[in-house]
Amino acid sequence: MTQPPLAHSPAAERNQAPILAVLRTLLAPTGSALEIACGTGQHAASFGAALPGWRWQPTDWQDTLFPSVTGWCAQQGATHVQAPLRLDVTQSPWPSEGPTFTTPFDLVYCANMLHIAPWECCGGLMRGAARHLDAQGVLVTYGPYLEQGVPTAEGNLAFDASLRAQDPRWGIRAVEDVAAEAQAAGLQLAQRHALPANNLLLVWQRTQ
Secondary structure, three states: OOOOOOOOOHHHHHHHHHHHHHHHHOOOOOOEEEOOOOOHHHHHHHHHHOOOOOEEEEEEOOOOHHHHHHHHHHHHOOOOOOOOOOOOOOOOOOOOOOOOOOOOEEEEEEEHHHOOOOOHHHHHHHHHHHHHHHHHHHHEEEEEEEEEEEEEOOOHHHHHHHHHHHHOOOOOOOOOHHHHHHHHHHHEEEEEEEEOOOOOEEEEEOOO
């Protein structure tokens, strides 16, 4: 029986190499990662294959793309990526179904979620990461952001307008607003990496 084609995100295909390059500078040879909003599963498969010492747990708030996640992982031989789980960042405990996570993660990774989710998801992400990160672990978020004192690219302005037209709860977030939610959860911005297509990779760690 012919399998249906895997769900494919052109953006995920484009950005996975730049993101992985930064992750390699951040991460130890071994560890455990929790991915929030894994989408098609292309990042889970790519990073899982490229980081063989890491146990990768993909999650998403809905399970419609879970066959794609497992398909990409099988295609790339990322055998240590775990089966995807349903997780709503605004809920506690994590995940939303099955046993609660009890072992801390060295990395919580979330790409391209904050701008296509209601604002309360930002606070939920920060609080959940603070609950489930190891003492020396980091939260990595990736996507477009607005920054004080930094001109916003025309493409991001247009993208922001299109997002808000689709859903007024969506929109590109200001780094300062995200940092305030992080601070309230006990996290702080530790690193800022400018990546292609006017995106940022931000690294958050526990407040010292």
